[in-house]
Amino acid sequence: MIEAEHLTKRYGDKTAVDDLSFTVVPGRVTGFLGPNGAGKSTTMRLLLGLDRPTRGDARIAGRHYRDLPAPMRVVGALLEARAVHTGRSAYNHLLCLAQTQGIGRRRVDEVADLVGLTDVARKRAGGFSLGMGQRLGIAAALLGDPSVLILDEPVNGLDPEGIVWIRTLMQRLAAQGRTVFVSSHLMNEMAVTADHLIVIGRGRLIADCSTEEFIERSTEKMVIVHSPDAARLAGVLAAEGAKVAPDGDTVLTVTRMEAPRVGELAAAEGAVLHELTPRRGSLEAAFMELTRDSVEYGTAAGPPAPDAAAVPPPAPPGGAEAAPAEGAAPAEQGEKR
Numbered sequence: 001m002i003e004a005e006h007l008t009k010r011y012g013d014k015t016a017v018d019d020l021s022f023t024v025v026p027g028r029v030t031g032f033l034g035p036n037g038a039g040k041s042t043t044m045r046l047l048l049g050l051d052r053p054t055r056g057d058a059r060i061a062g063r064h065y066r067d068l069p070a071p072m073r074v075v076g077a078l079l080e081a082r083a084v085h086t087g088r089s090a091y092n093h094l095l096c097l098a099q100t101q102g103i104g105r106r107r108v109d110e111v112a113d114l115v116g117l118t119d120v121a122r123k124r125a126g127g128f129s130l131g132m133g134q135r136l137g138i139a140a141a142l143l144g145d146p147s148v149l150i151l152d153e154p155v156n157g158l159d160p161e162g163i164v165w166i167r168t169l170m171q172r173l174a175a176q177g178r179t180v181f182v183s184s185h186l187m188n189e190m191a192v193t194a195d196h197l198i199v200i201g202r203g204r205l206i207a208d209c210s211t212e213e214f215i216e217r218s219t220e221k222m223v224i225v226h227s228p229d230a231a232r233l234a235g236v237l238a239a240e241g242a243k244v245a246p247d248g249d250t251v252l253t254v255t256r257m258e259a260p261r262v263g264e265l266a267a268a269e270g271a272v273l274h275e276l277t278p279r280r281g282s283l284e285a286a287f288m289e290l291t292r293d294s295v296e297y298g299t300a301a302g303p304p305a306p307d308a309a310a311v312p313p314p315a316p317p318g319g320a321e322a323a324p325a326e327g328a329a330p331a332e333q334g335e336k337r
């Protein structure tokens, strides 16, 4: 378990983390989200004892990081900054880390294999691509077979195959009963990876809930209807309280009404349906909505519009109402700044 209690970090006048309290429990992947500068990396550094809180407490498995007797066996971490000895081979990098904690060569071979680095393990880590570097960092995080994983942007630099691989790995580690705490800016990826979310903005807690609840809280569910009788159906649905936005002659985006009810009304009207698809809002749209006031480094034009699934279509003509829509033992990690 990871626990933050009234965690606060100030750098001069800047409050990077502001009275943050949350718990990350085992058995699920918990996503850690927030706009740029929200305080995610600082929080992770505080958890890992790389920085001292100004106030509050951060514990892993019930202890401060510095009090863990064999930290790598309890918590594996991948932080954004890469901290490898560039002249050393990947294998030797892992071996050196392992030796600091009495971990044997067999485990080094195992993790190199697990992250798909066996073929290049003897190559100089300094020549690694960003994606290979991430894999090496993840291998280092896993060395001690820890029950807690703290991963800062692990997907960074990975190709599509690598992204699927890390997603599957995180889900497998959580299913084994481990605590997996992962930050990312890739909303589509988090939507399919994280069961639970902790969202912060300007160092403060914005949400601590399931991914599904987070999306439902701030986006509207919608139903996409394809029908050759769309115009007639739009009137019927709007009269029954739905918000209907036509898209061309045959497509309707319906909100404020569930798919079964749309189907029933279509049947009663004798309207032919070619498609009736319930669609939930996107995590990206929910994130934009809930963090709107916390964006520190926004552009003058504001954040870009969320994806189509959640964008309100234009007002329809005629009648129908418009719808809205490294592992390294952290001590091995370099300072981010």
Ligand SMILES: Nc1ncnc2c1ncn2[C@@H]1O[C@H](COP(=O)(O)OP(=O)(O)OP(=O)(O)O)[C@@H](O)[C@H]1O
Pocket: 011, 014, 015, 016, 034, 035, 036, 037, 038, 039, 040, 041, 042, 043, 337
């Ligand atoms: N060592 C430091 N000295 C001064 N300010 C810092 C330091 N570390 C972080 N900050 C500031 O604290 C705030 C939070 O930074 P942090 O890197 O934790 O955010 P983040 O959520 O990880 O951002 P990003 O998503 O861009 O990586 C930022 O405004 C940052 O400039």
